[in-house]
Amino acid sequence: MYLSLSDWKSGKAAGAQRAATVAFKASPTVIALGLVSMLTDISSESVAAILPLYITGALGMSMVAYGFFEGMNQSISSVVRIGAGYAADRSNRPKPIAAAGYGLSMLARAGLLFATGFGGILGVIGLDRIGKGIRTAPRDAMIRAASQPEHLARSFGLHRLLDTLGATFGPLLAFLVLVLVPGDYRMVFVVSLAAAVLGVAVLALLVPNSKLVDSGPAAADQPDATMAAGKPKLRELARGPLGRVLLAAGFLGLLTIGDGFVYLALMEHGQLDALWFPLLFVGSNLFFLSLALPLGRLADRTSRAAVFVLGHLALALAYACAAAGGSWLFLLGALALLGTFYAATDGVLAALAGQLAPAGSTSSAIGAAQTVVAVARLLASSGFGVLWILLGSTTAMLIAAALLLLLIPLAWRLLAGRGKPAGNAVAP
Structure with missing residues (x-):
């Protein structure tokens, strides 16, 4: 028996056929939200691009401390x-809830102007998360x-493309600022x-305050035609295909x-000066934004x-390239593979969770998926920082790559049955 990940009601893999026959039309709401995310990511990523070197270099913290900081950023938001x-x-x-989140991030950006020392910076970054x-x-x-x-995945891909444009421009702006005003x-x-303020303004002016239920084309594809607004069934989130x-x-x-x-592992091979560190974020994001739509369409x-x-x-291959280092080929390979990973997973996971959401629980289902990933990455980053200290960056990267390669077949079996996915269907 097969359970569909694209069509909850019929259990048939009809999503691929519909995607091939129905013309794609970008929603103005999706575009507006993409612009909001683009401006917000310019804001956040311009800061994030300087933090790893700032923490481990200027502040002299250890890799264990950086691992905890990286993981804590994930866990706070989760x-x-x-x-x-x-x-x-x-x-x-959902708009007022989203607006509150964007507003807090804007306040965090202002807080950075007054924060002093590691504790102060940690506090405002925590507020941003x-x-x-x-x-x-x-x-x-x-x-x-x-x-x-x-x-659905293509629409998320479009949003992620605009989002990643911001994540690309942010580090580039940080690099240009530090070139023009070194150390400032x-x-x-x-x-x-400034970018955060513009993002909140676009959200307020261009994004409609629509209802989730019966508010767009996706409403007809909800798994339960009888769903009621305001009654999310949280107990159902871990059941069925969504639980898998x-x-x-x-x-x-x-x-x-x-x-x-x-990026720090790549820097250890001595090919780049610390000044160029923000451009590593730019490189991987360029691959991300170029592949977000094609991989969403493929999904x-x-x-x-x-x-x-x-x-x-x-x-896993990006980890291997970071471990190998030693040449520009491995550096570019690591950036390309990292961007490919995000293009294949970020928007696609949101599309999966949203498609399989129980009646009236779209936001909760997507939030659950993001929370699971964030908590797991907290453990991953904290543990990897310890592994780096004990074994060095090269060995730690190779171990992470090998373990990930072992987990991929298990995830394939869990989501794709006996290793033979049909369209958007998975077998239990």
Whole structure:
């Protein structure tokens, strides 16, 4: 017996056929939310691009401390994700919840101008991560509600493309600021705040305050035609195909370490001066944004579950390239593979969770998936920092790659039955 990940009601793998016959139309709401995310990522990533070297270099902290910091950033946002998703489902109006999250991140950007020392910076970055945790699930629920069900992963891919443009411009802006004004991190924070303010303005002016239920083309594709607004069924999140997705995403996340570790491992091979470190973020993001739409389209036409699982192969190979280092070929390979991983998993996981959400629980389901991944990455980053200290970057990277390669077949079996995915279907 097969359970469909694209069509809950019929159990048939009809999503790929519909995607091939229905023309893709980008929703204005999806585009507007993409612009909000682009501006917000310019803000956050311009700061994030300088933090790894700032913590391990300027502040002289150890790799264990950096691993804890990286993981804590993930965990802080994960604490509020499900709660924010649940609140959006209960109110059936996700925009105010998302706006609160974006507003907190904007306040965090302002706080960086006044924070002093590691503790102060840690506090405002923590506030930013709380804002991210609040806004993400409601925002993705709005994307899901405004999208064509036949092209759900592609719509998420479009949003992620715009989002990643911001994640690309942010580090580039940080690099340019530090070239023009060497060592002036305060100027980076000013640029970051300006972008955050613009993002909140676009959200307020261009994104409609629509209901989740019966508010867009996706409503007809909801798994239960009798769903009621404001009554999310949280107990159902871990059941059926959605539960399998949460389980697979969780244990794959245990081998998904922070990007900063990959970039620091590449730097250890001595090919780049510290000044060029922010450009490593730019490189991987360029590959991400170039592949987000094609891989989203591929997921809609074939199997979202398969694209999500196989995307982790690219991550394992990125670890191997970071460990090998020593040449520009391995450096570019690591950046390309890391970007491919995010293009194959980020939006696709949100599409999977949103498609399989129980009646009235779209935001909660997406928030649950994001929480599972965030908590797993907290453990991964903290553990990897210890492994780096004990064994060195090269050995630690190779161990992470090998363990991830062992987990991928297990996730494939869990989501794709006996290793033979059909369209968007998985077998129990």
